[in-house]
């Protein structure tokens with residue numbers, strides 16, 4: 001097979017403020033930077049779907065036609081300019097090479113200025129060029145908001161089965177297998193069911209029940225030959241397709257239907273279990289003090305509502321304020337994105353004191369924070385992930401610093417990135433294992449590298465754009481009847497939701 005490979009990923013939080021423009025995809029932010037042509041092969045060792053797809057080719061004789069791979073941090077919708085430029089490169093590749101098959105590494109929850117269902121539009125354009133007979137297989141993020149258009153156009157789609165997404169490369173490998181089955185002429189039926197309630201992101205972690213148990217049922221001897229997915233949805237996209245979906249592909253339509261029905265029923269049975277325990281910033285610090293007193297450490301606290309991996313800008317100050325107030329020995333927060341403060345730290349140098357002025361975010365309840373710190377360490381902001389989440393990924397966060405005030409440290413970077421790997425602290429000389437309290441701007445992905453070293457993990461709700469409880473968002477365009485949380489209120493366009 002001559003397989004065209006391309007990737008274009010974005011998770012869109014329609015409630016966030018900054019859009020994703022072309023330059024955000026060029027830099028990649030928390031993801032690898034944009035690659036074209038042969039450069040895609042540089043990503044073979046990175047734990048992303050494209051990496052797994054390329055690696056699986058080592059023992060196969062297919063020819064790969066690499067076109068483009070790019071991703072940007074979750075944010076407000078993708079600009080028309082970025083979408084047209086980037087999809088344009090993929091469709092031009094399809095025109096130039098007339099491939100036998102197409103593999104696309106997509107997210108599934110991209111919204112643009114023009115399209116609610118951006119993946120559906122990518123697929124529509126690719127299909128219109130390659131024609132009806134060329135198989136198109138897609139790997140997707142577990143947080144995809146699936147559309148009927150995607151199911152109509154793609155020949156097969158398979159999603160990650162872990163959150164933190166430590167199986168991205170494995171999902172790419174599964175895509176190869178689906179593509180080979182289609183190429184051999186096997187007919188794969190498709191079945192899908194929408195789940196009528198939004199799942200709060202912190203509750204969807206596969207480190208926890210009920211998600212762990214549900215995902216464990218996707219792959220077993222009984223379902224051999226059937227590829228099943230449970231897309232938990234991304235519950236911060238105000239579009240009609242925002243909801244979890246279960247789906248699958250397989251050789252026997254009746255058996256497939258039964259598998260997908262059973263999966264949907266299992267998710268429905270656990271609706272009331274998808275509720276995360278959320279603490280206030282001070283509540284989290286209080287709980288941390290109690291745990292430390294009983295010898296449990298380090299305590300890792302997710303500053304979930306400012307997660308740059310879900311639409312946050314890594315600028316909110318709620319958790320830092322709480323850390324400074326409680327002043328627990330050996331506590332640290334990573335990472336606030338503030339180019340001005342980072343540059344100032346580099347100007348004055350290690351050992352100097354400086355006043356940092358963090359402006360905060362425009363979100364209700366957040367506020368500016370001005371405080372005097374000592375510059376404890378400087379860094380050029382380069383780090384490479386050694387943990388399981390996106391293992392091998394390289395970040396270039398620009399001039400960065402560790403600032404200290406009495407017992408409290410804060411990592412400041414020039415570019416934003418969700419905390420997913422302990423090396424994001426190590427780059428400024430901090431060993432998370434040696435801390436008592438580690439606050440991370442992340443919702444769940446940090447668990448990949450931090451859960452193994454954590455005495456306890458807590459989730460705190462400081463003001464920020466990524467609502468830990470979807471019922472806190474002002475929905476206007478959801479599908480009729482979708483519940484805005486587990487066992488929550490139903491959305492109806494004619495009725496104003498009263499909030500949580």
Ligand SMILES: [Zn+2]
Pocket residue numbers: 141142143165
């Ligand atoms: Zn995801």
